[in-house]
Amino acid sequence: MSRIRSSAGVVNVHRVVGLALLALLALFVAGCGSGDDDGPASAAPPGKLRVVATTTQVADFVRAVGGDRVQVTQILRPNVDPHDYEPSPADVKAVGEADVLVANGVGLEKWLDETISSAGFEGTRVDASQGVRIRPGSDEEEKDGDPHIWHNPLNVKIMTANIERAFAAADPAGAAAYQANRTAYDGRLDALDADIRRQIDALPPASRKLVTNHDAFGYYIDRYQLTFVGSIIPSFDTSAELSGRDINNLVEKIRTTGARAVFSESSLPPNTAETIGREAGVKVVAGEGSLYGDTLGPQGSDGATYLRMEEHNTRTIVDALQ
Ligand SMILES: [Zn+2]
DSSP: OHHHHHTHHHHHHHHHHHTTTOHHHHHHHHHHOOOOOOOOTTSOOSSSEEEEEOSHHHHHHHHHHHGGGEEEEEOSOTTOOGGGOOOOHHHHHHHHHOSEEEEOOTTOOTTHHHHHHHHTOOSEEEETTTTOOOOOOSSGGGTTOOOOGGGSHHHHHHHHHHHHHHHHHHOGGGHHHHHHHHHHHHHHHHHHHHHHHHHHHTSOGGGOEEEESSSOOHHHHHHHTOEEEEESSSSSOTTOOOOHHHHHHHHHHHHHHTOOEEEOBTTSOOHHHHHHHHHHTOEEEOSTTSBOOSSOOOTTSTTSSHHHHHHHHHHHHHHHHO
């Protein structure tokens, strides 16, 4: 923490001037300033690379690639909905001090452009989704496409390659270490991919039907050749309202397709899933231990890391559908 504090000084001068209108933030930043002078935020720091990662998944990838050469500030907390996040003054401060900012991309971080300009961020911005084949979005809110790219481990290999490239450019002395870390993690992603495929392929084909809470699993469904029956929230947007008619339609779809379970997500309230499951007469996987869709779980949970999250999701799906 002392590193964060001691490097805040010069950035603060820059920021407080630029943010005269944001009185609350200015107050916060000034309160933390130490007045020392160790260069602008974009200069290479003497110690670790300062990295801000937006989502829980992206922060996990950043830790995997960066290892002990990076100091990671993760903006989203476990079980916080990334679709309607509002950044705090502390988030803006962290972004202003970062050397590298890593985002998921595909329009998931709707708050990011404004935060970057408020923070006066001058470092390297990484859109981890660059090069990933993006599925189309299902509504106007998602004009950039489906942002849940991490549910295909092969997409994560592209994301970590983007992260490695940015880290090596920002910290050339660490290039070999970043490459070694990324290569080792790639091996684990390949093993995960093979393991998921093996487990899903063991399900009877007629059982491979998913009813999920919101449209978070499209990349997983495509990769492992499941059938998407419907979602409880009929869009990517977790705050979308559901009408009684939507519920009836989904219950009908579950009955006609013979889908065997409804999956909620750990980060979302299970009420609607339970109503639908009851009406359709199928089992409901909800609450703690259901699917990790938009966020990793807290430390110690089955969703504590990306690799564990995907293993957990697969085990949960296979257990419910076989
Ligand atoms: Zn989502």
